Amino acid sequence: RQTGTVETDAEKHDVEYLTPISIGTPPQNLIVDFDTGSSDLWVFSTEMAAKDIKGQAVYDPNNSSTSEKLQGSTWQITYGDGSSSSGDVYLDTVTIGNLTVPNQAVEAATKVSDEFTDDANNDGLLGLGFSSINTVQPTPQNTFFDNIKNNLDAPLFTADLKHGAPGSYNFGYIDPAAYVGNISWTPVDSSQGFWSFTSPGYAVGTEAMRNHSISGIADTGTTLLLLPKSVVKAYYEEIQGAQYDSNQGGYVFPCSPTPPDFVFGVSDGIVTVPGDMVSYAPVDSANQDCFGGIQSDTGIGFSIFGDVALKTSFVVFDAGGLQLGWGAKN
Numbered sequence: 084r085q086t087g088t089v090e091t092d093a094e095k096h097d098v099e100y101l102t103p104i105s106i107g108t109p110p111q112n113l114i115v116d117f118d119t120g121s122s123d124l125w126v127f128s129t130e131m132a133a134k135d136i137k138g139q140a141v142y143d144p145n146n147s148s149t150s151e152k153l154q155g156s157t158w159q160i161t162y163g164d165g166s167s168s169s170g171d172v173y174l175d176t177v178t179i180g181n182l183t184v185p186n187q188a189v190e191a192a193t194k195v196s197d198e199f200t201d202d203a204n205n206d207g208l209l210g211l212g213f214s215s216i217n218t219v220q221p222t223p224q225n226t227f228f229d230n231i232k233n234n235l236d237a238p239l240f241t242a243d244l245k246h247g248a249p250g251s252y253n254f255g256y257i258d259p260a261a262y263v264g265n266i267s268w269t270p271v272d273s274s275q276g277f278w279s280f281t282s283p284g285y286a287v288g289t290e291a292m293r294n295h296s297i298s299g300i301a302d303t304g305t306t307l308l309l310l311p312k313s314v315v316k317a318y319y320e321e322i323q324g325a326q327y328d329s330n331q332g333g334y335v336f337p338c339s340p341t342p343p344d345f346v347f348g349v350s351d352g353i354v355t356v357p358g359d360m361v362s363y364a365p366v367d368s369a370n371q372d373c374f375g376g377i378q379s380d381t382g383i384g385f386s387i388f389g390d391v392a393l394k395t396s397f398v399v400f401d402a403g404g405l406q407l408g409w410g411a412k413n
């Protein structure tokens with residue numbers, strides 16, 4: 084049985100967190116976006132048109148002595164922001180930190196949407212959702228975590244994302260030095276392929292908790308905290324000058340003073356999103372107004388606890404107990 088760890092780096096404004104992996108023999112090093120909200124491991128590849136590649140590293144299956152084409156298999160995925168990619172599939176060796184899966188399905192892109200082409204530092208995505216939503220046809224493939232979890236000391240991984248600083252993903256163990264106090268555990272409903280849970284309530288600033296069930300997914304690949312419209316409205320009502328700005332496509336408010344904290348319940352515990360993390364980023368060069376890190380989940384069908392929520396905590400994704408653990412960072 085083994086354990087592993089890998090460092091992940093925050094992009095500007097923590098818009099995404101990029102993590103190094105290596106694929107093939109000899110190893111080809113790429114930097115990808117670990118995404119607990121999807122379940123495909125796909126990468127930029129030599130099978131793409133040159134015009135769709137702008138600075139990314141690419142996987143070349145022909146340059147790997149261990150690659151094996153999964154004949155007849157294809158994949159196509161669309162993300163929450165409408166971006167998309169598609170291609171074909173190889174089995175090859177994938178290493179993350181000190182952990183290696185010999186026959187991992189590596190989805191080589193033949194096409195990616197402009198958003199991916201324009202995201203120069205991102206060479207692909209590594210899904211950490213449940214394999215039931217892997218898009219490979221005709222036979223869906225396992226995620227890296229599903230392939231390795233039975234070889235781990237425990238079938239879990241942890242995400243310790245930081246605000247504007249490198250964080251880490253650990254596999255197979257809970258690092259007691261990473262959190263203080265007790266971890267709050269809440270059951271996961273994996274029936275839709277996500278790490279889905281229900282928060283019992285929320286509070287704005289120092290006010291009392293409101294009983295209000297919020298069902299959503301823990302999604303490392305989504306930047307913001309997307310909540311029900313009524314909750315978002317109640318939060319921004321507490322900020323002088325906050326308003327919904329249709330040009331920006333969300334709530335905007337004066338960058339100072341610091342807005343109130345946002346607190347949500349996790350089973351018997353609470354998670355506090357500090358006000359200074361709710362000021363996601365200045366909307367203008369004069370830095371007067373800030374775009375909110377809390378926005379509405381309208382149209383999605385569930386809430387999304389993205390990086391704005393996750394980076395406040397040490398989060399345990401426990402596939403054995405089918406539960407999520409939220410701990411206060413050390």
Ligand SMILES: O[C@H]1CN[C@@H](c2nc(-c3ccc(C(F)(F)F)cc3)no2)C1
Pocket residue numbers: 099116118119120121161162163164166197198199200202205208302303304305
């Ligand atoms: O679908 C849900 C699953 N998790 C969320 C997610 N979204 C992305 C993403 C990453 C990078 C880009 C681009 F580079 F800008 F194109 C776009 C979307 N990664 O995970 C949403």
